[in-house]
Amino acid sequence: MFLPTENERVLKQKSIYQSCIQEITKLLRFGEELLLTLFPESTVRVEKNGKVSRWPTDSVIDFKYEKIISWTHRILDEAVNISKGKEYELPFDTPVLPLAIGEILLDSCLKLQTNGRDLTDLDYYFIGEIGTAVRMDNREVYARIEQTLYEVRKSIFGHLKPILSERQKSICAALLLKAIRADKVVHPAELKYFEIISDLLENNQAEIEQIEANTDKIEGDLSSAFPDDIAEFLFKYMVEIVMCDKHFDPDESQFIKDMGQSFNLDHQRQDEILQPIVAALMVKSDLFG
Numbered sequence: 001m002f003l004p005t006e007n008e009r010v011l012k013q014k015s016i017y018q019s020c021i022q023e024i025t026k027l028l029r030f031g032e033e034l035l036l037t038l039f040p041e042s043t044v045r046v047e048k049n050g051k052v053s054r055w056p057t058d059s060v061i062d063f064k065y066e067k068i069i070s071w072t073h074r075i076l077d078e079a080v081n082i083s084k085g086k087e088y089e090l091p092f093d094t095p096v097l098p099l100a101i102g103e104i105l106l107d108s109c110l111k112l113q114t115n116g117r118d119l120t121d122l123d124y125y126f127i128g129e130i131g132t133a134v135r136m137d138n139r140e141v142y143a144r145i146e147q148t149l150y151e152v153r154k155s156i157f158g159h160l161k162p163i164l165s166e167r168q169k170s171i172c173a174a175l176l177l178k179a180i181r182a183d184k185v186v187h188p189a190e191l192k193y194f195e196i197i198s199d200l201l202e203n204n205q206a207e208i209e210q211i212e213a214n215t216d217k218i219e220g221d222l223s224s225a226f227p228d229d230i231a232e233f234l235f236k237y238m239v240e241i242v243m244c245d246k247h248f249d250p251d252e253s254q255f256i257k258d259m260g261q262s263f264n265l266d267h268q269r270q271d272e273i274l275q276p277i278v279a280a281l282m283v284k285s286d287l288f289g
Contacts, residue, residue, distance in 0.1 A: 190244060
């Protein structure tokens with residue numbers, strides 16, 4: 001198998017979780033050090049129910065620090081739960097967060113949720129609520145989702161390369177190129193996939209040009225070209241590529257049908273693969289489009 005084992009997923013999950021806490025802790029402590037260096041012995045004025053009191057700045061910072069770290073743990077725990085297929089429940093008493101901390105938290109949740117699995121519609125609802133909680137623009141959330149998914153796929157192809165033959169690499173590159181061009185237009189969102197194509201071909205310009213010139217010849221029965229798990233991964237990945245521009249036109253639909261047949265996937269198996277992907281991508285488009 002080219003995908004991570006359950007043990008590898010758990011270890012990586014722990015690493016992502018701990019790294020997030022460490023990065024946020026470092027930022028908070030740096031902010032505390034900077035403020036107390038600039039304003040030593042300072043106090044904070046607090047007004048509550050018409051009464052005014054003053055507190056040492058370091059005590060207020062420690063209180064805010066504990067609140068932010070506790071909230072971060074709760075969000076990460078929910079991200080872990082949803083990655084296991086469980087329902088989630090967000091703590092809505094969101095503390096005011098600096099943008100940098102919100103970005104770290106959102107990126108960490110995305111890494112936890114894409115760790116050895118595909119995103120579902122429920123994942124996108126969760127991500128949308130996190131984006132709202134940390135006061136991040138939907139366009140920025142969408143960009144971070146796309147970047148995370150791209151990095152995941154790029155990593156998978158990195159693991160695939162050593163076990164693929166030269167012919168298989170060429171077929172993969174040609175299939176990705178066909179997916180990008182399925183609607184006869186190269187959308188800006190699809191440009192990043194050219195890096196994976198180039199990497200598969202070891203950045204060999206002559207081979208890249210040859211694949212580009214002969215892409216249409218990659219047709220017919222591909223069922224014997226790859227093991228079933230790799231064939232299904234490629235099929236799912238091509239669906240994601242053709243829909244990354246938020247459209248699914250007739251040419252792209254026909255392309256996906258042709259590829260399903262080429263991989264010898266019957267209609268039932270195609271539907272089993274396509275339905276959750278399309279449902280998730282529609283929710284993503286509705287939330288962040």
